[in-house]
Amino acid sequence: MGVTSDSTVPGDNADPFLNEPTVRDEAPQFVLPLVVRIERDAPPARTDALETAARAVLTILSDERAVGDGEWAQVMRDWQDARIRKVVRRARGAEWRRAEALPGITVTGKSAEVRVFPPVPLDGWPKDLARLQVSGTDLDDPEPPADADPTAPVLWLNPDLDMSAGKTMAQTGHGAQLAWWELSDEERTAWRESGFPLSVRTAAPTRWAELTSSGLPLVKDAGFTEIAPGSATVVTEHPALRRRG
Secondary structure, eight states: OOOOHHHHSSSTOOOOOOSOGGGGGSSOEEEEEOOOOOOBOOOOOOHHHHHHHHHHHHHHHHHHHHHGGGHHHHHHHHHHHHOOOEEEEEEHHHHHHHHHSSSSEEEEEESOEEEEEOOOEOOOHHHHHHTSSSSOOOOSSSOOOOOOOOOEEEEEEEEOOOOHHHHHHHHHHHHHHHHHHSOOOOHHHHHTTTTTTOOOEEEEHHHHHHHTTSSOOOEEOOOSSSSSSSOOEEEOOOOHHHHEE
């Protein structure tokens, strides 16, 4: 089977992100590495980096190497059957060139480049990725982002949380993945063939309250870094899922 909701989400109904003991903890644990290119003299815009990271996750989930009998399919299934962990690291110059030489996919936004790699064991990172820094991913938007396109998916961020860009990139990746799991094959195909259009925006407080009770995909973080366990971080408002509500 391909990477579908049925094959990747166990029937324990447990949140795949929260740090609560479940059957997911009995499986070998993997992490999805993402590396964002941050050159000293040309850092990407924050919102573009967040959106590019989300598209990178969707790109690897739908890649032919990650489904069926593809070369990455087994490790993708193993990763999704355990805790859904993502770690974002930064690279520039020679570090970025070494990262690009490893198997993976580079996704490019307006100013951002993010490379996503097949999942690796928690303690089995490739040397050229393990040496990269997690900290230092603070980014800014030179201009306020435009209003989100209401006809395309929007990943809404919790207005009450203060997260680094790297942490937020992982969270938007989680949000995109939850939406992907809930879509039909036809809806996934349409999203992929259109280039995975999406926006990342911070919700207004009143809007956030509505979103968290809407039944749309909601990410709650395990709290390993930066924020408290169980914090709601992202709601993904995909038009196809909105219509079902």
